[in-house]
Amino acid sequence: LTDTLTLVLLPVSALWLLPQGVVARWACARACPPSCSCTPERSCSVLCDRAGLADLPKEFPCEASAINLEKNRLRFLSERAFGTLPSLKSLSLGHNNISFITPGAFKGLTNLVDLSMAHNEYISYLHTRTFTGLRRLVRLDLSDCNLFNIPDRIFIEQTALKELLCFQNNFRRIPGAIRGMENLTHIYLEANKIEAVAYNSLLGLSSLRYLNLQENRINVIHDQAFQDLVQLENFYLNDNLLSDLPGLAFKGLTRLKMLNLGGNQLTNVSNTWFSDLVELEVLYLDRNQLVSIEEGAFENLTSLITLHLNSNNLTSLPFRVFQPIYFLGHLFLFKNPWTCDCSILWLKDWMENYKLVRDIPCASPSSVAGLDLSMVVFAKVNGTCIDPSELNLTTASLEVLSTTENRFNSLISKLLHKELREEMGNGTESLRNETLLAEEEEQMSAGVRGPWAHSYGPLLYAPAAGLLFALLGP
Numbered sequence: 001l002t003d004t005l006t007l008v009l010l011p012v013s014a015l016w017l018l019p020q021g022v023v024a025r026w027a028c029a030r031a032c033p034p035s036c037s038c039t040p041e042r043s044c045s046v047l048c049d050r051a052g053l054a055d056l057p058k059e060f061p062c063e064a065s066a067i068n069l070e071k072n073r074l075r076f077l078s079e080r081a082f083g084t085l086p087s088l089k090s091l092s093l094g095h096n097n098i099s100f101i102t103p104g105a106f107k108g109l110t111n112l113v114d115l116s117m118a119h120n121e122y123i124s125y126l127h128t129r130t131f132t133g134l135r136r137l138v139r140l141d142l143s144d145c146n147l148f149n150i151p152d153r154i155f156i157e158q159t160a161l162k163e164l165l166c167f168q169n170n171f172r173r174i175p176g177a178i179r180g181m182e183n184l185t186h187i188y189l190e191a192n193k194i195e196a197v198a199y200n201s202l203l204g205l206s207s208l209r210y211l212n213l214q215e216n217r218i219n220v221i222h223d224q225a226f227q228d229l230v231q232l233e234n235f236y237l238n239d240n241l242l243s244d245l246p247g248l249a250f251k252g253l254t255r256l257k258m259l260n261l262g263g264n265q266l267t268n269v270s271n272t273w274f275s276d277l278v279e280l281e282v283l284y285l286d287r288n289q290l291v292s293i294e295e296g297a298f299e300n301l302t303s304l305i306t307l308h309l310n311s312n313n314l315t316s317l318p319f320r321v322f323q324p325i326y327f328l329g330h331l332f333l334f335k336n337p338w339t340c341d342c343s344i345l346w347l348k349d350w351m352e353n354y355k356l357v358r359d360i361p362c363a364s365p366s367s368v369a370g371l372d373l374s375m376v377v378f379a380k381v382n383g384t385c386i387d388p389s390e391l392n393l394t395t396a397s398l399e400v401l402s403t404t405e406n407r408f409n410s411l412i413s414k415l416l417h418k419e420l421r422e423e424m425g426n427g428t429e430s431l432r433n434e435t436l437l438a439e440e441e442e443q444m445s446a447g448v449r450g451p452w453a454h455s456y457g458p459l460l461y462a463p464a465a466g467l468l469f470a471l472l473g474p
């Protein structure tokens with residue numbers, strides 16, 4: 001009965017929808033096209049991928065819900081290339097050799113939701129009416145084609161579009177066609193040649209949650225370029241040519257969870273950039289040329305979990321810069337020319353308490369160059385930390401430290417801890433019992449001991465000076 005119904009009903013609907021001449025050639029079929037296979041259900045998937053097709057099959061099953069034509073040798077699409085397929089939801093034309101698409105090629109695919117034309121390296125031009133009739137389109141993939149631009153009005157009917165994938169093309173600016181598309185949630189524009197983000201490039205994209213602009217040539221961002229992106233959660237601006245950002249570039253982006261500014265040419269981090277990013281969890285500032293971070297720069301990042309500052313030109317990290325961050329899970333600081341003097345002592349303490357920071361190689365002072373911060377022993381005289389290079393008396397001993405390296409260092413570190421325990425808790429017992437000592441030490445470093453800033457006291461460093469003097473002898 002179902003078959004009979006299909007036979008009777010479908011040609012009628014096709015006739016009703018199509019102009020006369022086209023029906024003759026494109027009435028949809030019940031049979032699966034030659035060189036394709038079709039899944040058995042009524043709303044079938046038509047699989048024609050890797051079939052060596054140079055031309056489109058003449059007919060597709062009327063009830064087809066998906067057609068896969070990937071990895072063939074298709075070169076061009078005529079008007080109404082697929083006839084009328086009212087059930088078609090998904091069409092893949094990726095990895096072909098399409099160079100020309102006749103305006104109206106997709107007319108008749110009124111319910112198409114997902115169209116992929118990625119990896120057609122000869123598509124360099126699209127007509128304004130290319131997508132005419134695709135009123136339900138939600139996802140459009142034009143990645144890895146050869147597009148230099150697209151007409152401003154090309155998406156005039158695609159008001160339902162949510163995802164636009166255009167990475168790996170030759171765009172030199174953000175296509176004006178996306179302006180005002182309030183339903184767009186995801187835009188992929190990475191690996192193009194975009195040079196600037198103008199004040200109106202991203203206007204009206206009020207639903208956008210994901211924006212990828214990485215690996216372009218962006219060197220200018222207008223003051224209010226991002227002002228409408230109030231729902232943005234993931235933002236990739238890495239690997240561009242940014243040497244500065246407008247003071248209020250990210251103003252109002254209160255939903256932002258991840259911001260990637262890595263691989264640019266930034267030198268200073270302004271304390272205005274991130275002031276509204278209260279939900280930011282991951283911030284990448286790696287692979288820039290940062291020399292300074294303004295006080296308060298991270299002040300309002302109360303949700304921050306991971307901060308990437310590695311591979312920059314940072315020599316110091318003022319305590320004030322970090323003070324207000326309540327919780328940070330990971331801090332990446334490697335590949336910076338750190339000056340391991342007293343100003344960075346707090347960081348060493350933080351490292352030891354929380355084990356959230358690793359790998360802080362010292363570039364100076366010369367007495368500790370090459371050592372990791374965790375290996376540097378800071379001396380204190382009368383409660384004041386003495387910078388390694390300034391402590392004349394210890395110059396010799398510090399040289400010993402750097403030359404005999406880690407073995408000696410960890411020995412000293414152990415001795416220091418022992419002395420510390422002694423001072424803290426009258427530990428004649430614990431001095432005699434190594435097992436006990438080791439256990440205590442584990443507990444101390446594993447447990448989180450209240451606000452870390454407060455655990456930093458003169459007591460902790462007092463024994464260091466004593467020991468260093470003792471080593472030198474009278």
Ligand SMILES: *[C@@H]1O[C@H](CO)[C@@H](O)[C@H](O)[C@H]1NC(C)=O
Nearest residue numbers: 073075096097098099100122
């Ligand atoms: C693909 O199309 C281009 C331009 O139309 C043509 O020069 C090239 O030979 C085609 N390649 C193949 C493999 O068909």
Ligand SMILES: *[C@@H]1O[C@H](CO)[C@@H](O)[C@H](O)[C@H]1NC(C)=O
Nearest residue numbers: 158159160161180181182183
């Ligand atoms: C967004 O989508 C809704 C529902 O699909 C539609 O009514 C509305 O017009 C669209 N907005 C725009 C700006 O196209």
Ligand SMILES: *[C@@H]1O[C@H](CO)[C@@H](O)[C@H](O)[C@H]1NC(C)=O
Nearest residue numbers: 243244267268269291292293
């Ligand atoms: C960056 O900061 C340094 C030191 O604070 C300052 O000398 C320099 O002018 C600043 N550069 C820029 C581009 O703001």
Ligand SMILES: *[C@@H]1O[C@H](CO)[C@@H](O)[C@H](O)[C@H]1NC(C)=O
Nearest residue numbers: 271272274275296297299300
């Ligand atoms: C942090 O947020 C508050 C409240 O929004 C604001 O007044 C302050 O200026 C911000 N701090 C920084 C350093 O931007």
Ligand SMILES: *[C@@H]1O[C@H](CO)[C@@H](O)[C@H](O)[C@H]1NC(C)=O
Nearest residue numbers: 266267288289290291312313
């Ligand atoms: C950062 O360091 C690199 C290599 O050491 C140097 O070429 C560059 O000029 C430095 N940049 C700044 C802003 O200091």
Ligand SMILES: *[C@@H]1O[C@H](CO)[C@@H](O)[C@H](O)[C@H]1NC(C)=O
Nearest residue numbers: 380381382383384386393465
């Ligand atoms: C440490 O303080 C004591 C007493 O205040 C003083 O006599 C001594 O000279 C100081 N030592 C150093 C190295 O400043």
Ligand SMILES: *[C@@H]1O[C@H](CO)[C@@H](O)[C@H](O)[C@H]1NC(C)=O
Nearest residue numbers: 386389390391392393394395
């Ligand atoms: C450190 O050594 C230099 C040169 O040997 C000397 O001029 C200076 O007075 C010394 N400083 C101290 C605090 O001993």
Ligand SMILES: *[C@@H]1O[C@H](CO)[C@@H](O)[C@H](O)[C@H]1NC(C)=O
Nearest residue numbers: 421422423424425426427428
């Ligand atoms: C350590 O022992 C001495 C004398 O044995 C005592 O006066 C002192 O209060 C003790 N300190 C602690 C921290 O228990």
Ligand SMILES: *[C@@H]1O[C@H](CO)[C@@H](O)[C@H](O)[C@H]1NC(C)=O
Nearest residue numbers: 429432433434435436437439
């Ligand atoms: C050291 O302490 C541990 C744990 O309290 C105990 O089992 C061990 O017998 C002690 N060793 C000595 C030599 O006192």
